[in-house]
Amino acid sequence: MSANYSKFLTFIICCLGISTQAQDSLSLYQNIENQLTQFRILNSEYYCNPANMAGYSTYSFSNIGLNYQNLNKETYLLQEGKSHKTFSLYTNSYKAITKNTTLWGGASYTSTQTKNVQWNNTLDLDRTASMVIADSVGGTMNLQTYRFNGGLAKNFTKFTLGGEVAYNADLSYKTQDPRPKNVTSDLYLKVGATYHLNSNYNIGLSAGINRYIQTSTIKFSSEVYQNALYQMNGLGTYNFYFSNKTENAFYSDFSHHYLFTFGTADDLFTVTAGTLFGTLTKDVTIGNSTSTGNNSYEINRLELRKNFASIIKVFNLTDSYKIGGKINYHKTNKTGTEVLYSNNTGILQKILEKENYEFSNSELSFNVVLQYQNNGSTVYLQPFYTVSQTKESKYDPASQQNFDDYFAGIKLWYLQQLNKTNSLSFTADIYQRTVKKASDLNMLTLSQHQGINQWLINDYNIKNTNYKAVQAALRYDVKVLPKQSIYAIFALDYFKFSNSAVNTQSTFSLGITF
Numbered sequence: 352m353s354a355n356y357s358k359f360l361t362f363i364i365c366c367l368g369i370s371t372q373a374q375d376s377l378s379l380y381q382n383i384e385n386q387l388t389q390f391r392i393l394n395s396e397y398y399c400n401p402a403n404m405a406g407y408s409t410y411s412f413s414n415i416g417l418n419y420q421n422l423n424k425e426t427y428l429l430q431e432g433k434s435h436k437t438f439s440l441y442t443n444s445y446k447a448i449t450k451n452t453t454l455w456g457g458a459s460y461t462s463t464q465t466k467n468v469q470w471n472n473t474l475d476l477d478r479t480a481s482m483v484i485a486d487s488v489g490g491t492m493n494l495q496t497y498r499f500n501g502g503l504a505k506n507f508t509k510f511t512l513g514g515e516v517a518y519n520a521d522l523s524y525k526t527q528d529p530r531p532k533n534v535t536s537d538l539y540l541k542v543g544a545t546y547h548l549n550s551n552y553n554i555g556l557s558a559g560i561n562r563y564i565q566t567s568t569i570k571f572s573s574e575v576y577q578n579a580l581y582q583m584n585g586l587g588t589y590n591f592y593f594s595n596k597t598e599n600a601f602y603s604d605f606s607h608h609y610l611f612t613f614g615t616a617d618d619l620f621t622v623t624a625g626t627l628f629g630t631l632t633k634d635v636t637i638g639n640s641t642s643t644g645n646n647s648y649e650i651n652r653l654e655l656r657k658n659f660a661s662i663i664k665v666f667n668l669t670d671s672y673k674i675g676g677k678i679n680y681h682k683t684n685k686t687g688t689e690v691l692y693s694n695n696t697g698i699l700q701k702i703l704e705k706e707n708y709e710f711s712n713s714e715l716s717f718n719v720v721l722q723y724q725n726n727g728s729t730v731y732l733q734p735f736y737t738v739s740q741t742k743e744s745k746y747d748p749a750s751q752q753n754f755d756d757y758f759a760g761i762k763l764w765y766l767q768q769l770n771k772t773n774s775l776s777f778t779a780d781i782y783q784r785t786v787k788k789a790s791d792l793n794m795l796t797l798s799q800h801q802g803i804n805q806w807l808i809n810d811y812n813i814k815n816t817n818y819k820a821v822q823a824a825l826r827y828d829v830k831v832l833p834k835q836s837i838y839a840i841f842a843l844d845y846f847k848f849s850n851s852a853v854n855t856q857s858t859f860s861l862g863i864t865f
Contacts, residue, residue, distance in 0.1 A: 377410055379830045380727050380768040382864065386412050387776065389731045389764050393677055393720060396623040396661050400543040400557035400612045401513030405453050405504040413444035416838075416862025426852035428810050430476055430483070432492065433467035456501035463494040470806050472531035472580075473567050473600065474521055481585035481687055481708055482633050482651040484567055484600055486529050487802040488578050494523040500539075511553075514542045528571045529578055529598075535565045545612070555612040561629070563604035570598070582635060582650060584689055585708040586745045586752070586795070587803045590650055592692060597635040601647070604631040606655065619665040619675075629655035637699075648699065652688040653708075657681070671725045677718040685710040705747075712741045727768030734761045735782075741814075750796035754814055755788040772830040780822040789815045817849040828864070835865040 377385070385408060397403055420437040427433050443457035469489030473479050502515030519537040524530065541559025548554060571577045580598060581589040606629030614621035633651040659682070665675030687708030692699050716737040723730045737758040744751040760782020768774050792811055797804045824842035831837055840860040847853055 378768075379772060379774050379828060379836055380766070382410070382412065382836070383774050383776065383828055384724075384729055384766055385410050386414075386864065387764070387766065389722070389733065389762075390618070390665065390673075390720075393718070393733070394618060394621055394663055396625075396659065396679075397612055397614060397618070397621045397663075399541075399623070399625070400545065400555045400610050401502050401515040401541060402504055402511045402543040402545040402555055402557070403553075403612060403614075404455060404502060404513055404515075405506055405511050406616070406618060407453075407455070408445050411444075411446045412864065413442070413446070414862055414864045415442040416440075416860055418858065418860045420856065420858045422854075422856040424852075424854040426813055426816070426848055426850065426854065428813060429467075429469040429489075429806050430471035430480065430810075431468070432465035435463055435465040437461060437463045451506040453504045454502070457498070458500075459496075459498045461494075461496040461498075463496070465492045465494070468492045470803075472525075472529065472533075472569060473602070474523055474533045474535055474565060475563075478563070478604060478631060479565070479602055479633075481583065481653065481685070481710065482600075483583050484531070484569060484598075485581045485583050485589070486578050488529065490525045490527045492523055492525055492531075494521060496521050509547050511545045511547075512542075513544070514540075516540055528573050529569045529580065530572065531567060531569045533565060533567045535563070537564075538562045541608075543610070547616075551615055553612075553614055553616065555610075557610040557612070557625075559608050559610075561604070561606045561608075563602070563606075563631075565600075565602040567600045567602070568598065581803075582633075584651065584745075585687055585710075586743060586750050587798055587800075587807045588745060588748070588750075590689070592694075593635050593637075593648070593650055597637060599636055601634040601636075602631060603634070604629055606630070608657075619667070621663045622661070624660040625658070627655070627657040631655065648692065648701075649690050650692075651690065652704075654686045654688070656684045665720065671723055673720070673722045673724075675720045677716075677720070679716040679718070680714070682713040683711065707746050709744045709746075710742070712739070714739045729764070729766040731764040732761065733763075735759070745796070748796045751790060751794050752811055752814070753788075753790040754786060756784055756786045758782050758784050760820075774828045776826045776828075778824045778826075780820070783817070783819040785817050786815055812850075819847050821845045824858075835863060838862050838864060 398407055418439040423434045439459055439461040441459035445455045447453050467489055470485040472484045472486065497520045500515065500517035502513065504511060504513035517539040521535040523533045539559060539561050541557060543555060543557030545553045545555035569580060579595055581594045582597065583589050606627055608625060608627035610625035612623050631653040632649055634647045634649050636647045659680060661677060661679040663677045665673055667673055686706060689705050689707045690701060691703040691705060693702045714737055716735060718733055718735045721732045740755050742753045760780065763779045766774065766776040795807055795811060797807065822844040824840055826838055826840045828836050828838045842858040844856040
C-alpha cells in the first residue's frame with residue numbers, strides 16, 4: 352500500500368470518527384428513505400446553490416464505504432478504452448450542527464485500470480477530447496483519483512448564505528511505450544445566497560469559479576523505435592508542425608458560472624437556470640521543458656459556453672401519494688481556435704489564430720413522477736423522454752458529423768422495510784436510445800492516415816447505433832447498532848446494441864451508514 356493511500360485512509364477514518372458524534376435517532380427505514388429519496392435526485396440542479404443545501408435533508412447522515420466495479424465492452428469509443436476495473440474508498444456526510452447551521456462534505460480515493468485506450472494519452476476527455484495527444488498503439492491506462500469537498504450553509508432571519516469548496520487531483524500513467532504521465536489539479540469554489548420572500552418562497556443566486564490544470568508528458572523507453580505522436584485539432588485532424596516534435600502538453604482552464612433558483616420552502620416547486628463560461632488553452636514545449644516557459648507555444652484554445660434550466664412541480668395528492676413532473680434543458684457549445692506559427696526566419700513566430708472547430712450538444716428532457724409511500728414501503732416511478740442533438744464540425748478541411756437521437760424509458764425505485772433491523776431496496780433504469788437522424792459518413796473528411804480513418808469510422812458507427820439498456824441495483828441494509836447500519840449493494844448494467852454487441856458493468860459496494 353502506497354504512502355499516499357495510507358495517509359488518505361487515515362484521513363477518512365478521522366472523518367468517520369468526527370461524523371459519528373451526535374447523530375439523529377431514526378428508524379432504519381426512515382434513515383434509508385431520507386438518504387435515497389428520489390425527489391432529491393430529481394432536484395439536483397437546485398442544490399447546486401450551496402445556500403439551498405440548508406434544506407437538503409431533514410436529518411443528518413454519514414456514510415463510509417468500499418466499491419468495486421468491472422466494465423467490459425464489446426463495442427466502444429476507442430479513446431475511452433475497452434474495459435476497466437475500479438476500486439474506490441469513499442465517505443460523505445451531511446450534518447445539521449445547530450438549528451441554523453449546516454455542514455456537508457466528502458472524500459474519496461479511486462484506483463482505475465482501463466485497457467485498450469487508443470488515440471488518447473490525456474485525462475478528462477469531456478474537456479480535452481478535440482485536442483488530446485494521440486497515438487495509434489494504445490495500451491492500459493492506470494489512474495489514481497482523489498476527491499475532497501466541503502460546504503457550509505447558515506440561516507438568518509430573512510436570508511441564507513452558503514459556500515462550498517471542492518478539490519480533485521488525478522495521476523495517470525502507462526507502463527508501455529508511449530508512456531504518458533498526466534497530473535491534474537481541479538479546484539472549485541462557489542458561494543450562494545437565498546432570500547426568503549415569505550414563509551413559502553425563496554429566491555436565490557449563486558456564483559462559482561473553476562481552475563483546472565493538466566500537465567501531460569510522454570516518454571519512451573525504447574531508443575530503437577518510437578511511435579508517432581499527434582497533437583490533435585478535432586475530428587481526426589492534427590497540428591502538422593508540432594506533432595512528432597513535442598511530447599508534452601499543458602492544459603489550463605478557467606471557468607465561471609452563475610445560477611438562479613426559485614422555489615417553495617418544501618421544494619415541491621423549483622425553478623433553476625444557469626450559465627457557464629470557460630476557456631481551455633493548450634500549450635506545448637519544444638525541448639526538455641515540461642511546463643510553460645520561453646519555449647512554450649499556445650497551439651489550441653477552446654471556448655466553452657453552457658446554459659441550462661429546469662422546472663419541477665410536485666403535488667401531494669394524499670399522505671401516501673405524490674405526483675409531479677420535470678422539464679430539463681441543457682445546451683453546450685465549444686468553439687476551437689488553432690494558433691499557427693511560421694519558422695521561415697529560423698525563429699518560430701505566431702502568424703495567425705483561426706477558429707476552425709465547433710461542437711454543440713442540446714438535450715430537452717420530459718419527466719413524470721409518481722410516488723406511493725405507506726407502512727414501511729416506498730414505490731417511485733419516473734417515465735422520461737429525452738431529445739438530444741449533437742453537432743461536430745471542422746471548417747478547414749470541411750468535415751462534420753451530426754446526430755439527432757432520443758431516449759425513452761422509465762426509472763423505478765422500491766424500498767421495503769422487512770422488519771425493524773432489515774430493509775431492502777431495488778433501483779432500475781430501463782430505456783432505449785434511438786438514432787432519429789444522422790449525417791452521412793461521407794461528410795467526414797478522411798485523411799491519408801489509415802489508422803486515424805479507422806478510428807473516425809469506428810466512433811461514427813457507434814454513435815449511429817441504437818441500443819437498449821437495463822441498469823439495476825439491489826441494496827440490503829441491516830441495523831447493527833442503534834445509530835449504525837451496514838449496507839451491501841450489487842448492481843448490473845446491461846447494454847444491447849442493434850449490431851448485436853453487448854456491454855456489461857457489474858458493481859459491488861459495502862458500507863456503513865449512520
